[in-house]
Amino acid sequence: MKTLSVDHLLGIKYLTAEDIHLIFETATHFKEVINRPIKKVPSLRDITIANLFFENSTRTKLSFELAEKRLSADVINFSAGQSSVQKGETLVDTVNNILAMKVDMIVMRHPYPGAAHFLSQQVNASIINAGDGTHEHPTQALLDAFSLQEKLGDLEGKRIAIIGDILHSRVALSNIYALKMLGAEVRLCAPKSLLPKHIESLGVSVSTDLMSTLNWCDAANMLRVQNERMELNYFPSTREYSQYYGLTLERLQQLRKEIIILHPGPINRGVEITSAVADSSQAIILDQVENGVAIRMAVIYLLASKLIIPVA
Amino acid sequence: MNPKILLDDKKIEIILHRLCCQLVEQHGDFSNTVLVGLQPRGTLLLDRLKLMLSGMKVMNLKTGKLDTTFFRDDFRRKEEPLNARSTEMNVAVEGRDVILIDDVLFTGRSIRSALTAIDTYGRPKSIELLVLIDRRFSRHLPIQPDYLGAQIDALQGDKVRVVWDEDPIKNIVYLEKQNA
Numbered sequence: 128m129k130t131l132s133v134d135h136l137l138g139i140k141y142l143t144a145e146d147i148h149l150i151f152e153t154a155t156h157f158k159e160v161i162n163r164p165i166k167k168v169p170s171l172r173d174i175t176i177a178n179l180f181f182e183n184s185t186r187t188k189l190s191f192e193l194a195e196k197r198l199s200a201d202v203i204n205f206s207a208g209q210s211s212v213q214k215g216e217t218l219v220d221t222v223n224n225i226l227a228m229k230v231d232m233i234v235m236r237h238p239y240p241g242a243a244h245f246l247s248q249q250v251n252a253s254i255i256n257a258g259d260g261t262h263e264h265p266t267q268a269l270l271d272a273f274s275l276q277e278k279l280g281d282l283e284g285k286r287i288a289i290i291g292d293i294l295h296s297r298v299a300l301s302n303i304y305a306l307k308m309l310g311a312e313v314r315l316c317a318p319k320s321l322l323p324k325h326i327e328s329l330g331v332s333v334s335t336d337l338m339s340t341l342n343w344c345d346a347a348n349m350l351r352v353q354n355e356r357m358e359l360n361y362f363p364s365t366r367e368y369s370q371y372y373g374l375t376l377e378r379l380q381q382l383r384k385e386i387i388i389l390h391p392g393p394i395n396r397g398v399e400i401t402s403a404v405a406d407s408s409q410a411i412i413l414d415q416v417e418n419g420v421a422i423r424m425a426v427i428y429l430l431a432s433k434l435i436i437p438v439a
Numbered sequence: 440m441n442p443k444i445l446l447d448d449k450k451i452e453i454i455l456h457r458l459c460c461q462l463v464e465q466h467g468d469f470s471n472t473v474l475v476g477l478q479p480r481g482t483l484l485l486d487r488l489k490l491m492l493s494g495m496k497v498m499n500l501k502t503g504k505l506d507t508t509f510f511r512d513d514f515r516r517k518e519e520p521l522n523a524r525s526t527e528m529n530v531a532v533e534g535r536d537v538i539l540i541d542d543v544l545f546t547g548r549s550i551r552s553a554l555t556a557i558d559t560y561g562r563p564k565s566i567e568l569l570v571l572i573d574r575r576f577s578r579h580l581p582i583q584p585d586y587l588g589a590q591i592d593a594l595q596g597d598k599v600r601v602v603w604d605e606d607p608i609k610n611i612v613y614l615e616k617q618n619a
Contacts, residue, residue: 130520149522156523160509163528165559168509428509432520 131429135247135254138263139304147308151273153425154418161197161420171200174431177225179235180257181207181218181242186392186416187257187267191234194423198431203230218242219249226252231434232427235259253430261295267391268301270422272309274415275346278387283310288340290316291350291372291399294323294361298391299350303329316340317372320361321352337372338381346387349374349400369398376403387411445572445591445599446612454588458569459491461586462538469500471564472536477553478506478524481541483603484571488540501535503528510552533561538586542601544570547582572599572612 129149133141160168176195180188188204195202205225222233232253235243240262247254258264272282279285287306293299293315306313313331315322327333334340341347352368362368374388388400388410396402404410446454466472469492476485482504489500508523539553550568557563569586574593589612593599596617603610 129522153523156506156509156525159526160559163559164561167559169555170509170514173515429520432515434515435518436515438516 130432134430134433135243135256136265136426136430137243137247137254137256139265139268139301139308140263142265142308144308147269147272147305150269150422150425150429151276153429154269154273154421157197157424157428158418158421161417161424167197167199169199170428171195171198171431173436174198174231174434175201175203175229176232176234176427177203177205177230178257179205179207179222179225179233179237181235181237182258184236184257186419187236187264190416190419191255191257191266191423194420194427195234197420198424198427200232200427200431203228218246222246222250222252226250232431253434255426255430258297260297261300262297263301263304264297264391265301265305266419266423266426267298268305269426270415270419271298271302271348271389271391272305273422274389274411274418275387276309277414277418278411279345281310282306285311285346286314286344287311288314288316288344288347289350290337290340290347290374292321292352292361293317293326293350294321295353296350298348302348303331307331314340314343318362318368337374338378341374341378341382341386344386346389347374348389348391350391351393351395351399365398373398374400374404376401376407379404379407379409385409389415391415442600442613442615444611444613446589448609448611451571451588451610451612454571455487455491458586458588459488459495462488462492462569463495463497466536466538469497471534472538473501473503473530473532473563474538474540475503475505475528475532475553475557477539477541477549478504478508478526480543480601481539484542484601485540487603488569501530503530503532505539505553505556507549507552507556510556512548512552528560531561532557532563534564537563537566538569539566540569542570543572543574543599544568544582544584545574545577545599547578547580550582551580571601574599 131146132143178191234255234257236257237259240260242259243254243256256265276282289299303313307330315331316334390412394405476482504527506524506526508521567585570584571588573584573587573590575590598615601612
């Protein structure tokens with residue numbers, strides 16, 4: 128029988144390839160469950176989960192909440208904007224107050240890198256990182272790799288490009304860790320100003336040429352330009368960015384082979400990807416959304432299975 | 440100590456034939472019947488029943504394989520994790536007569552989880568239970584089989600194993616004593 132090597136999901140960095148395969152295997156079963164007429168299982172009926180979002184989120188929050196409800200967990204939601212955080216309460220105090228209400232698991236998004244890791248050392252609950260600043264977004268990377276595996280089969284030796292704002296992207300870092308762990312080759316493509324220094328040390332190749340990268344890869348993950356995290360101008364204009372790094376149908380049609388297009392959302396249509404590409408048959412953006420629920424069910428289920436109830 | 444053989448290949452063959460005859464007697468041409476094998480070992484029994492029924496000219500049998508892991512009542516109650524197996528239910532159960540199939544009926548808890556799991560595919564007209572072995576006097580829940588291969592008595596800690604076609608043995612049911 129298999130179990131995860133970790134008690135929290137803080138980042139892909141802390142997982143093993145066996146952990147990822149176990150999550151994928153479990154997610155495959157949950158994907159079958161969420162396509163039944165009744166899409167719910169009773170496994171977590173005695174578990175309470177708090178979703179703490181200290182940063183805006185639409186799809187991740189909805190996806191986690193749906194995954195929790197499909198597993199029959201009790202769910203409470205918290206948004207920093209409407210809370211005592213505004214009155215000066217610390218993160219640990221906020222979470223300990225929530226845990227005093229007998230909460231078993233915390234799903235947290237936070238603007239500061241390392242916030243989930245810090246919390247896991249301070250409080251007594253399972254922590255799932257739903258994105259910590261520019262650091263990691265593990266469930267996004269898992270659902271991206273799972274969606275790729277569905278299309279491409281085993282990712283060993285497959286060529287995956289991550290294109291766009293690498294510098295500010297937690298999705299990029301988690302994807303690099305996950306894809307490398309599964310044996311894929313990874314190439315990053317962006318203007319030099321949006322590539323972190325020494326990123327090659329993670330075992331990836333780097334390019335500033337979009338067309339050669341697209342011709343090299345089996346699949347391309349198009350990242351959004353994260354204007355909200357930019358304090359400087361990293362490129363002259365959005366128009367120029369989309370001219371050099373935007374994925375258009377014309378560019379796709381010039382390639383030697385058909386590639387798969389991913390996007391973690393939200394999409395800035397006409398900037399990193401045009402509507403024609405986003406809505407094309409090569410794009411698996413909505414598959415990613417569906418798989419997101421199954422992957423999150425798997426992660427929550429596997430972590431919850433470690434919260435053993437003592438038998439008298 | 441060698442395990443005690445409860446049923447050998449010949450006896451199992453006779454029992455399977457009898458169970459198939461009982462199924463045909465109750466379900467006729469099986470036009471409204473779905474046979475559902477429970478993962479992992481009930482599906483092996485289902486495969487053998489299917490083979491034998493096809494030899495009895497029962498055609499177009501509707502079957503499925505159901506995993507009940509996510510519906511079990513011992514989640515988080517064992518150090519050993521519960522890993523799911525695949526479910527293949529490409530057949531509608533709404534309004535149909537469903538027969539759940541498992542190799543050994545022990546506490547009845549697996550069958551309880553199967554009764555909940557099958558409901559997620561629709562509301563069957565009826566649900567029956569077929570088992571090869573009934574470990575009587577060991578039930579935790581009020582669940583009894585409708586079609587039964589053989590009844591055996593075993594102590595709580597004993598293990599009853601059904602082996603299907605594992606070279607060099609063909610089919611046997613044997614008992615492993617807890618202190619063996």
